[in-house]
Amino acid sequence: IQMILFRLNPKRPGDLKESFNTSSFHPDIKWPSSGFLEIHRSFFQRCKELSLRVLRVMALCLGLDPDVFLRA
Structure with a gap:
């Protein structure tokens, strides 16, 4: 998700957020070159x-337990 592309409030500027998304490693995916799958996994x-x-x-x-967000 690109920064400023989406907004929760349409009357305000875009949200300041980014995300990293990837799909599962499906066996039928055709990788661009040999070795690219391992590079992608790494x-x-x-x-x-x-x-x-x-x-x-x-x-x-924030003074919280270090794993508080990992349990969510």
Whole structure:
């Protein structure tokens, strides 16, 4: 989701948010080149680990249990 593209309130400027989306690793997907599947898996895993770390840091900064957002 691109920043400012979507808005909850149509009378206000676009929302300041971005997201990282990817699909499951379906066996019938045709990858652009050999080795790209593993590159994609590695990138996805690193993004996932980083996003969980960011959630933990946000919780700590708010004085909450570090895993509070991970249980939601």
